[in-house]
Amino acid sequence: MSGRKRILTVFGTRPEAIKLFPLVHALEADARFDSRVCVSAQHRGMLDQVLEIAGILPHHDLDLMRPDQTLDGLTAALLTGLGKVLDVERPDWVVVQGDTATAMAGALAAYYRKIPVCHVEAGLRSGNIHHPWPEEVNRKIIGTIAALHCAPTETSAVALKRENVDPATIHITGNTVVDALHWIVARVEADPSLAAGLADIEARFAGKRVIGVTSHRRENFGEGMEAIATAIRRLAERGDVALVFPVHLNPNVRKVMNERLVGLDNVALIEPLDYPHFARLIAISTLMLTDSGGVQEEAPALGKPVLVMRETTERPEGVEAGTAKLVGTDADRIVFEAEQLLDDAEAYAAMARAHNPFGDGRSSARIADLLVG
Ligand code: UD1
Numbered sequence: 001m002s003g004r005k006r007i008l009t010v011f012g013t014r015p016e017a018i019k020l021f022p023l024v025h026a027l028e029a030d031a032r033f034d035s036r037v038c039v040s041a042q043h044r045g046m047l048d049q050v051l052e053i054a055g056i057l058p059h060h061d062l063d064l065m066r067p068d069q070t071l072d073g074l075t076a077a078l079l080t081g082l083g084k085v086l087d088v089e090r091p092d093w094v095v096v097q098g099d100t101a102t103a104m105a106g107a108l109a110a111y112y113r114k115i116p117v118c119h120v121e122a123g124l125r126s127g128n129i130h131h132p133w134p135e136e137v138n139r140k141i142i143g144t145i146a147a148l149h150c151a152p153t154e155t156s157a158v159a160l161k162r163e164n165v166d167p168a169t170i171h172i173t174g175n176t177v178v179d180a181l182h183w184i185v186a187r188v189e190a191d192p193s194l195a196a197g198l199a200d201i202e203a204r205f206a207g208k209r210v211i212g213v214t215s216h217r218r219e220n221f222g223e224g225m226e227a228i229a230t231a232i233r234r235l236a237e238r239g240d241v242a243l244v245f246p247v248h249l250n251p252n253v254r255k256v257m258n259e260r261l262v263g264l265d266n267v268a269l270i271e272p273l274d275y276p277h278f279a280r281l282i283a284i285s286t287l288m289l290t291d292s293g294g295v296q297e298e299a300p301a302l303g304k305p306v307l308v309m310r311e312t313t314e315r316p317e318g319v320e321a322g323t324a325k326l327v328g329t330d331a332d333r334i335v336f337e338a339e340q341l342l343d344d345a346e347a348y349a350a351m352a353r354a355h356n357p358f359g360d361g362r363s364s365a366r367i368a369d370l371l372v373g
């Protein structure tokens with residue numbers, strides 16, 4: 001149909017898929033658009049889990065994941081692979097999300113063809129190019145290229161203006177992660193069997209307080225991961241808690257966690273959960289211990305305190321609201337902060353408020369409207 005905007009949405013990892021499926025749904029349902037999807041499959045299993053629950057069948061799948069892939073090898077393969085898809089599709093817009101190698105290479109390949117780029121989750125900055133690494137620089141590169149910057153919050157919009165991005169191209173849309181979370185919570189409410197797979201763990205740890213854990217950041221590899229494992233071991237010595245840790249498939253994470261944590265009574269090291277089950281894990285957890293970006297946004301939305309095992313965050317909104325706390329990767333500090341929440345009801349109550357500084361669940365509709373122009 002003439003006049004329809006052809007939108008090519010490009011993604012490759014679990015968090016991008018989670019944050020872009022609501023937009024893909026919105027574009028597919030809207031007659032103003034011809035929606036096309038290209039996945040790099042920078043992640044494989046963890047991406048496929050999201051594609052399946054969201055019901056997305058990509059038009060292109062580059063199947064690029066290699067075991068323990070290097071950043072340069074991955075980036076080179078992405079650039080050439082995505083370039084070829086762009087030559088075939090010739091879209092009116094390329095949409096990328098966040099800060100991954102796929103998002104950065106997708107934006108660069110589009111720029112090389114003078115195709116305008118829409119950046120979803122624009123303007124997040126920690127101010128330190130080594131934390132998170134390499135995401136801070138990926139965001140800056142995409143921010144230089146994008147013609148449309150969908151900033152989740154006022155803070156991220158201000159960060160872009162500080163970098164002299166044309167204010168007319170910056171729009172505060174909210175973060176699509178809230179759309180995704182609302183969608184999945186509604187799906188599970190309608191069909192609880194979608195999240196029933198945690199029943200064994202829930203029975204095993206009945207009567208204990210659950211701490212949900214995730215960790216995968218590259219800047220934490222080595223010492224940081226070791227310290228996180230030490231903190232988990234120490235917390236697990238308490239009889240009243242259980243730590244449930246779906247371990248990221250990156251071998252650099254799995255090696256340390258398997259060596260240090262397997263076989264402990266109060267620790268369940270499990271495979272990555274699909275999104276309904278992960279939402280359930282947050283719901284049954286007393287608190288979340290994480291270095292993830294997305295979990296920092298989801299836990300506050302579900303009223304769960306989140307201790308962020310990082311030195312800096314590009315998501316200060318949760319910290320400012322008092323629902324998230326930066327605790328770094330020192331084992332003593334992690335244990336101290338977690339125990340404070342476990343043992344001090346007042347400290348816990350102060351952090352355990354449902355709070356949604358990142359969005360209202362209608363971000364995808366706003367972004368779709370912007371793509372018409
Ligand atoms: C990537 C992103 C990071 C994002 C994270 C989300 C980059 C540079 N990094 O990091 O920004 O926060 O995803 O999780 O873009 N693997 C599997 N199966 C999978 C996924 C990964 O086996 O489904 C293993 C593979 O051995 C792969 C390795 O993990 O080589 C690393 O994957 P990669 O996407 O390069 O980096 P992440 O650390 O996952």
Ligand code: UDP
Pocket residue numbers: 014015018214216246247271272273274275278279291292293294295298
């Ligand atoms: N997540 C999931 N299963 C898991 C762990 C996380 O579905 O076992 C989801 C989580 O809800 C969030 C996203 O994955 O939406 C975060 O991805 P990740 O931590 O890998 O990347 P980051 O957000 O740090 O880039």
